[in-house]
Amino acid sequence: xxxxxxxxxxxxxxxxxxxxxxxxxxxxxxxxxxxxxxxxxxxxxxxxxxxxxxxxxxxxxxxxxxxxxxxxxxxxxxxxxxxxxxxxxxxxxxxxxxxxxxxxxxxxxxxxxxxxxxxxxxxxxxxxxxxxxxxxxxxxxxxxxxxxxxxxxxxxxxxxxxxxxxxxxxxxxxxxxxxxxxxxxxxxxxxxxxxxxxxxxxxxxxxxxxxxxxxxxxxxxxxxxxxxxxxxxxxxxxxxxxxxxxxxxxxxxxxxxxxxxxxxxxxxxxxxxxxxxxxxxxxxxxxxxxxxxxxxxxxxxxxxxxxxxxxxxxxxxxxxxxxxxxxxxxxxxxxxxxxxxxxxxxxxxxxxxxxxxxxxxxxxxxxxxxxxxxxxxxxxxxxxxxxxxxxxx
Amino acid sequence: xxxxxxxxxxxxxxxxxxxxxxxxxxxxxxxxxxxxxxxxxxxxxxxxxxxxxxxxxxxxxxxxxxxxxxxxxxxxxxxxxxxxxxxxxxxxxxxxxxxxxxxxxxxxxxxxxxxxxxxxxxxxxxxxxxxxxxxxxxxxxxxxxxxxxxxxxxxxxxxxxxxxxxxxxxxxxxxxxxxxxxxxxxxxxxxxxxxxxxxxxxxxxxxxxxxxxxxxxxxxxxxxxxxxxxxxxxxxxxxxxxxxxxxxxxxxxxxxxxxxxxxxxxxxxxxxxxxxxxxxxxxxxxxxxxxxxxxxxxxxxxxxxxxxxxxxxxxxxxxxxxxxxxxxxxxxxxxxxxxxxxxxxxxxxxxxxxxxxxxxxxxxxxxxxxxxxxxxxxxxxxxxxxxxxxxxx
Numbered sequence: 147x148x149x150x151x152x153x154x155x156x157x158x159x160x161x162x163x164x165x166x167x168x169x170x171x172x173x174x175x176x177x178x179x180x181x182x183x184x185x186x187x188x189x190x191x192x193x194x195x196x197x198x199x200x201x202x203x204x205x206x207x208x209x210x211x212x213x214x215x216x217x218x219x220x221x222x223x224x225x226x227x228x229x230x231x232x233x234x235x236x237x238x239x240x241x242x243x244x245x246x247x248x249x250x251x252x253x254x255x256x257x258x259x260x261x262x263x264x265x266x267x268x269x270x271x272x273x274x275x276x277x278x279x280x281x282x283x284x285x286x287x288x289x290x291x292x293x294x295x296x297x298x299x300x301x302x303x304x305x306x307x308x309x310x311x312x313x314x315x316x317x318x319x320x321x322x323x324x325x326x327x328x329x330x331x332x333x334x335x336x337x338x339x340x341x342x343x344x345x346x347x348x349x350x351x352x353x354x355x356x357x358x359x360x361x362x363x364x365x366x367x368x369x370x371x372x373x374x375x376x377x378x379x380x381x382x383x384x385x386x387x388x389x390x391x392x393x394x395x396x397x398x399x400x401x402x403x404x405x406x407x408x409x410x411x412x413x414x415x416x417x418x419x420x421x422x423x424x425x426x427x428x429x430x431x432x433x434x435x436x437x438x439x440x441x442x443x444x445x446x447x448x449x450x451x452x453x454x455x456x457x458x459x460x461x462x463x464x465x466x467x468x469x470x471x472x473x474x475x476x477x478x479x480x481x482x483x484x485x486x487x488x489x490x491x492x493x494x495x496x497x498x499x500x501x502x503x504x505x506x507x508x509x510x511x512x513x514x515x516x517x518x519x520x521x522x523x524x525x526x527x528x529x530x531x532x533x534x535x536x537x538x539x
Numbered sequence: 540x541x542x543x544x545x546x547x548x549x550x551x552x553x554x555x556x557x558x559x560x561x562x563x564x565x566x567x568x569x570x571x572x573x574x575x576x577x578x579x580x581x582x583x584x585x586x587x588x589x590x591x592x593x594x595x596x597x598x599x600x601x602x603x604x605x606x607x608x609x610x611x612x613x614x615x616x617x618x619x620x621x622x623x624x625x626x627x628x629x630x631x632x633x634x635x636x637x638x639x640x641x642x643x644x645x646x647x648x649x650x651x652x653x654x655x656x657x658x659x660x661x662x663x664x665x666x667x668x669x670x671x672x673x674x675x676x677x678x679x680x681x682x683x684x685x686x687x688x689x690x691x692x693x694x695x696x697x698x699x700x701x702x703x704x705x706x707x708x709x710x711x712x713x714x715x716x717x718x719x720x721x722x723x724x725x726x727x728x729x730x731x732x733x734x735x736x737x738x739x740x741x742x743x744x745x746x747x748x749x750x751x752x753x754x755x756x757x758x759x760x761x762x763x764x765x766x767x768x769x770x771x772x773x774x775x776x777x778x779x780x781x782x783x784x785x786x787x788x789x790x791x792x793x794x795x796x797x798x799x800x801x802x803x804x805x806x807x808x809x810x811x812x813x814x815x816x817x818x819x820x821x822x823x824x825x826x827x828x829x830x831x832x833x834x835x836x837x838x839x840x841x842x843x844x845x846x847x848x849x850x851x852x853x854x855x856x857x858x859x860x861x862x863x864x865x866x867x868x869x870x871x872x873x874x875x876x877x878x879x880x881x882x883x884x885x886x887x888x889x890x891x892x893x894x895x896x897x898x899x900x901x902x903x904x905x906x907x908x909x910x911x912x913x914x915x916x917x918x919x920x921x922x923x924x925x926x927x928x929x930x931x932x
Binding site: 147148149150151152153155156186188189190192193198201202205206208210211212213214215216248249250252253254255256257260261262263264265267278281282285287316348349351389390391392393394405406409410412413416417419420421422423424425426427428429430 | 540541542543544545546548549579581582583585586591594595598599601603604605606607608609641642643645646647648649650653654655656657658660671674675677678680709741742744782783784785786787798799802803805806809810812813814815816817818819820821822823
């Protein structure tokens with residue numbers, strides 16, 4: 147007697163989680179070192195030393211009520227630090243009232259969607275996208291409208307988005323650097339999205355999922371969305387930048403030019419409360435407050451990206467070099483990416499089919515894994531390449 | 540452009556939070572020591588020393604991945620410890636598979652309701668009840684059906700519950716010791732509820748919200764629901780027993796005799812994931828794993844209960860002595876409890892009107908506040924008593 151809607155979900159499951167479980171099964175049989183698991187974006191780097199030092203500092207100098215309730219949007223001191231950091235990261239000034247501390251980016255997106263959606267309101271998703279977005283929209287009885295990005299670049303296609311907008315369109319979810327494609331939107335893309343949205347009388351929120359904001363390579367940096375998008379709601383998480391995914395700490399930030407700023411902030415804080423978070427975990431609010439300018443060693447991820455990119459392309463697979471995030475999004479040598487993933491599993495190689503991101507014909511590799519896994523996987527990629535008769539270099 | 544349904548909520552607000560804000564306003568004007576704030580159940584005791592020691596221990600001996608993702612239902616070692624604790628607390632054996640670690644009891648209840656409710660499914664609430672239950676049900680488009688408890692005792696009335704059950708009834712929420720009444724259900728009540736529910740062919744879940752399970756007075760202990768209720772889903776939080784409300788750590792436990800045990804556990808874990816929690820905070824899972832048999836000094840709360848009970852009844856108010864939890868639920872001397880609360884505020888006394896718990900004509904006092912606040916409030920209660928011409932002792 148679980149609900150019908152949950153029963154359907156449970157049967158469908160999450161392909162990423164399924165690969166994760168399959169990986170555990172294979173690891174038990176063949177030994178962990180013989181399985182090349184690229185299925186899940188669980189950062190393998192430990193949090194920076196500053197995080198541990200700050201944790202020690204807080205626990206060695208406890209203050210009364212430090213584990214107690216605070217306002218539903220979080221500590222003012224933490225929100226001040228976030229607002230200040232956002233202000234410094236571009237040319238847009240944020241107030242702490244625009245910030246709500248949340249249980250990671252997933253908590254942030256759910257609070258946002260809970261605040262803005264009535265049943266059957268539409269939310270535009272740009273394929274390929276992180277599949278959990280569909281679940282978040284469905285939680286609040288919204289309707290996901292999937293729009294394809296440009297072939298090859300995976301950049302948002304403005305004409306296609308325009309064609310998908312209806313009077314029920316409440317939001318567009320953007321994600322740069324993108325999971326799974328690694329694509330980073332240039333300024334011109336952000337400007338085009340903003341111009342498009344501003345050409346409508348209805349308010350269309352741009353929900354910008356930015357957990358990979360700091361994880362960009364080749365000396366680049368991500369254009370600050372707040373400088374280019376007016377109807378902006380940023381959803382952020384320290385899961386990736388500080389390797390704290392299990393601690394569930396993130397925020398929402400409403401852009402200062404958003405026409406609904408005054409009502410959106412309290413609505414998101416209330417949604418944060420009633421959805422069950424109540425508030426973001428207290429101790430880690432204080433930790434990140436002091437670690438606002440710290441991040442993991444991005445050069446290590448860049449090195450892993452390069453290593454895996456070379457192995458995969460040398461084996462004859464076709465792939466754009468990702469500009470950011472944790473993932474290679476590779477063309478599947480056969481159109482059926484589910485069948486391809488099974489062939490990979492037979493070679494102890496765990497990948498996620500592109501269908502899991504509404505993009506069949508591709509597969510995703512997460513390179514936030516040990517270098518030894520990446521180096522060891524060369525044999526497996528070569529074997530799969532041979533299986534498909536690809537031209538290895 | 541927030542949603543209509545959120546807009547309505549935002550206008551209604553939470554009466555408890557409103558009193559909290561009013562309290563902050565008054566404290567700024569009159570000074571904190573001159574405001575007697577009994578409005579919010581934020582435990583004023585610090586967590587037991589064992590919690591701090593365990594935190595130090597974990598941080599001084601870090602293990603790889605300790606801040607990373609784990610399964611959506613939490614660490615197996617933590618779930619083992621919870622299952623073991625539940626097993627020891629009654630005559631019912633729990634498996635770790637029946638446990639899902641959650642972001643507090645609010646997260647637990649949302650995950651549970653997300654797992655079981657289809658739109659317009661009915662959930663029975665026993666007035667007086669913690670008003671957030673209505674929000675949680677509404678999140679998932681369920682329908683709250685309010686049933687009055689017995690006058691005076693505030694115990695569930697089985698005939699009234701039976702009269703409220705329809706083919707759409709999916710669950711009954713119970714809460715003992717009760718917020719706001721402090722009433723503890725005896726074994727006979729649990730048995731009657733179980734017999735009633737078992738007399739229907741449809742599965743009716745009993746969601747037991749148990750954050751006050753350990754907070755009982757006069758040498759009593761709460762009967763373990765798992766020994767008496769078959770269709771049981773326990774929602775627990777360490778917010779009260781370890782004074783950790785800001786850290787958001789709790790669990791769901793499906794009773795081993797629940798007919799849907801096998802499907803409910805994965806459904807709740809999935810709901811926990813997609814609602815945005817993903818998993819309960821990692822560090823505090825490990826903390827509570829080691830502090831399973833620790834709790835705050837309940838004698839301190841008992842003393843506060845006694846102090847406040849004596850002050851309130853001596854001032855001429857009428858009130859049952861609560862058997863557990865943090866609250867006195869007192870008869871309002873005028874039927875309009877909202878007007879009464881405003882009279883109290885004029886005497887710098889902050890109470891929550893019973894209407895906030897679907898029980899007009901009463902008011903709630905949270906006694907998890909400093910002893911000095913309780914002792915100082917005597918003057919204010921006497922003044923309000925005089926205002927209404929009550930018979931003070």
